[in-house]
Amino acid sequence: MRKKLINIDNLSEVVKVYDGMTVMVAGFLGVGTSEILIDFLLNSGVKDLKVIVNDTSYPRKGVARLIEAKVVKKLICTHIGTNPETQRQFGSGELEIEFSPQGTLLERIRAKGTGLGGILTPVGVGTLIEEGKQKITLNDKEYLLELPLGADLAIIKAKQADRFGNLMYHGTACNFNPVMCLAADLVIAEAEEVVEIGKIDPDRVGTPGILVDYIITSGGR
Numbered sequence: 253m254r255k256k257l258i259n260i261d262n263l264s265e266v267v268k269v270y271d272g273m274t275v276m277v278a279g280f281l282g283v284g285t286s287e288i289l290i291d292f293l294l295n296s297g298v299k300d301l302k303v304i305v306n307d308t309s310y311p312r313k314g315v316a317r318l319i320e321a322k323v324v325k326k327l328i329c330t331h332i333g334t335n336p337e338t339q340r341q342f343g344s345g346e347l348e349i350e351f352s353p354q355g356t357l358l359e360r361i362r363a364k365g366t367g368l369g370g371i372l373t374p375v376g377v378g379t380l381i382e383e384g385k386q387k388i389t390l391n392d393k394e395y396l397l398e399l400p401l402g403a404d405l406a407i408i409k410a411k412q413a414d415r416f417g418n419l420m421y422h423g424t425a426c427n428f429n430p431v432m433c434l435a436a437d438l439v440i441a442e443a444e445e446v447v448e449i450g451k452i453d454p455d456r457v458g459t460p461g462i463l464v465d466y467i468i469t470s471g472g473r
Contacts, residue, residue: 257415257446257467260288264296267440267466269405272325274302276361276403276432281307281334282314284425286409286442288468290317293407300325304361304401306354306428308335322346328401330354353381356398358431364400365434371398406436410459412452413443413469417461420452433463442468 258266275293279285293301294317301324308329309316318324319338326348332338341347352360359371372395376382386397408429411422419441421429433439441459446469 256465257469260292260468263292263440263466263468267405267438269293269296269298271298272300272302273298273405274304274403276406276428276436277303277305277315277318278406278408278427278429278432279306279309279314280424280427282309282316284409284421284427284429285309285314286407286468287314289407289409289440289442290314293318294321294323299323302326302328304328304357304403304432306330306357308332308338310334311337319347326350328352328357330357351381352398357401358428360398360401361428361431361435363398364402365431368400370400372396373398401435403432403436404438406432406439408433408439408441408459408464410441410443412445412447413441413464413467414447414449414452414461415467416449417441417459417464417467418449418452418457419443419459419461419464420456421458426458430459433459438466439464440466440468445469 303324305315308319316335328350342349353375356373363371376396377394388395410419412420441464
């Protein structure tokens with residue numbers, strides 16, 4: 253079976269986004285983030301999004317553009333230190349933010365993708381992070397129970413894809429991409445290049461095609 257290779261201009265005909273949906277956006281400070289799929293969200297007119305992402309990048313880049321357009325209602329992320337507009341909206345009460353330590357965020361997403369009920373972590377015990385969370389003591393050590401994180405849609409960026417949807421990432425642009433593919437109902441991947449099945453070395457496949465629903469090619473943009 254071959255995955256659907258779709259032109260970005262036709263994506264709205266097959267993928268329906270809606271107000272209030274939860275979107276995972278891969279990337280680290282904008283590296284490994286699909287700008288053309290950010291464009292897709294912005295052009296759709298969708299609002300009140302719940303966005304799960306490591307950070308909100310730099311001004312006018314990646315997720316920052318969603319923040320600047322004020323289409324994000326809630327953000328689950330690790331930090332906002334590189335984006336003044338995110339800080340401003342958080343401070344003014346326009347934007348709700350749930351902070352999650354980076355390793356915890358990653359494992360919460362992985363927990364959803366692998367069917368776990370949550371993870372136990374000592375990170376955040378005795379800090380603001382523990383507020384409202386269940387504490388569990390094991391072998392005289394306290395842990396926080398962190399619940400899984402899933403999404404309606406994951407936006408992914410790959411260096412290469414084949415027509416089955418197998419993805420290959422380049423260097424650190426891999427970051428959150430593979431784990432987010434596990435935890436969303438719908439996965440759309442932008443690939444700089446699409447090749448025939450068998451052209452990607454199996455040892456270089458970072459995400460198996462069974463996890464990818466649609467492929468967009470950017471031609472290296």
